[in-house]
Amino acid sequence: MMRASATLFAAIGLTIVFAQTTLPQVQDAPIVRLRGTLAKVHDAGEITLGYRADSFPFSYLDSADHPIGYSLDLCGAIVAAIARAIDSPSVRTKFTRVTAQSRFPMVMAGEVDLECGVTTDTSEREQRAAFSPTTFVSGTKLMVQRGAGFKSIFDLKGKRVVSIDGTTNEDAVKFFDDKRKLGLTLLSVTDRAEGYAMMEEGRAEAFAADDVLLYAMIAQHQAQRQFIVVGDYLSYDPYGLMFRRDDPQFRDLVQATFRELAQNGDLVEIYHRWFIRRTPTGERLNLPMSPQLQEIWQALGMPE
Missing domain, CATH: 3.40.190.10 (Periplasmic binding protein-like II)
Known part of the structure; x- marks a missing residue:
């Protein structure tokens, strides 16, 4: 398991967008009492992110075995919003590897707070876990x-x-x-x-x-x-970041973060970083955003 303060990611080479100069300034609603995931993170001072080791460019390991990728950048924005919501200068982040087989049990058991991989959001799966707004549309x-x-x-x-x-x-x-x-x-x-x-x-x-x-x-x-x-x-496979069900406070924070990312252009910037420009590990996919994903993000507030 890897642990790191949010402010250390730039130093160790991770591309997660935790730096305050690039973070979305989500206007979080006042929280009277922390519950669920936010209470857990507040009390422990850390959040556990699940990553995939082989899901380039969404979630994978760089040459130094650090988890990086598109999904991890999106999770990074959520971690920063959590820090603001719980009034903490930083939140330690622990990375835990998940697989296609282990991801649901680990989220449901509380071993992983936020899964940052390539999980498809389906109605059947929503009976077991909750999902962020759509991050990618595949099939x-x-x-x-x-x-x-x-x-x-x-x-x-x-x-x-x-x-x-x-x-x-x-x-x-x-x-x-x-x-x-x-x-x-x-x-x-x-x-x-x-x-x-x-x-x-x-x-x-x-x-x-x-x-x-x-x-x-x-x-x-x-x-x-x-x-x-x-x-x-x-x-048809719309991806989402996965977290525990029945946690409306955390769900609202995740949704608010995505709306802010859509409105201020950061969603598009993060997309381009991984699918248009050369990735930190040297590959270039040149994969334009699909019309389906554009429509979903425009509904969140992304400018047309």
């Missing part, structure tokens, strides 16, 4: 070998398709396999690195995952000549 697509001739899931009849256990991608592939009687051999892995290795070694014909993560993985491995992303979307 399930397929990564296949370039030149293999596969253009959609229907071309993969009888083939091997790998996906990460416990994800909406796995659910989407199972749905199409059952509905269209494709006879797929469905393979499960615990993370993206394992899935990519299976593709490289020829142990699967396709890797089903969110399209943005597939494009990012290809960019990270400089594998544009080896792999390609194909097919129509098999699912």
Whole structure:
């Protein structure tokens, strides 16, 4: 577990936007009595953020093994708003690694206060956890070998398709396999690195995952000549930062932070930092904001 004062992130190379010169000045409503997450953070003097180690550019490790990424920058703005709301000069931040399989149990058990990864917000999942406003809109697509001739899931009849256990991608592939009687051999892995290795070694014909993560993985491995992303979307996956349910005080703070980020332009700036410009680890995705995400953020107050 890593601990750091908010004011130390610039010194250790993290790109989380904690510095007071770049933070959104959210006008938090007066809080008479702290409850839930805010009370916990106030009493402990720290917040626990969950991060993913392999979800570039949302949440991953840099060369010094520090968690960085788009989702962590957004969480950084929330941590700064928490510090103001509880009238603390800073909030210590403890980073805890989560996986696709462990993220929900850890949030629900209070081991993680705010999950900063690539979790899809669905109505079913909202029965177990709460979510921030949408941070990104993605969907399930397929990564296949370039030149293999596969253009959609229907071309993969009888083939091997790998996906990460416990994800909406796995659910989407199972749905199409059952509905269209494709006879797929469905393979499960615990993370993206394992899935990519299976593709490289020829142990699967396709890797089903969110399209943005597939494009990012290809960019990270400089594998544009080896792999390609194909097919129509098999699912709709709006991402959100995840936290505990039944905590209206914290929910209101998260929503207020996102509204301020949208209105002052910081949401767009953070997006460009990770999807348009070169990332701190050297990759460049050149991925414009989707019309769906633009509409969602405009509803929060982002200028058109």
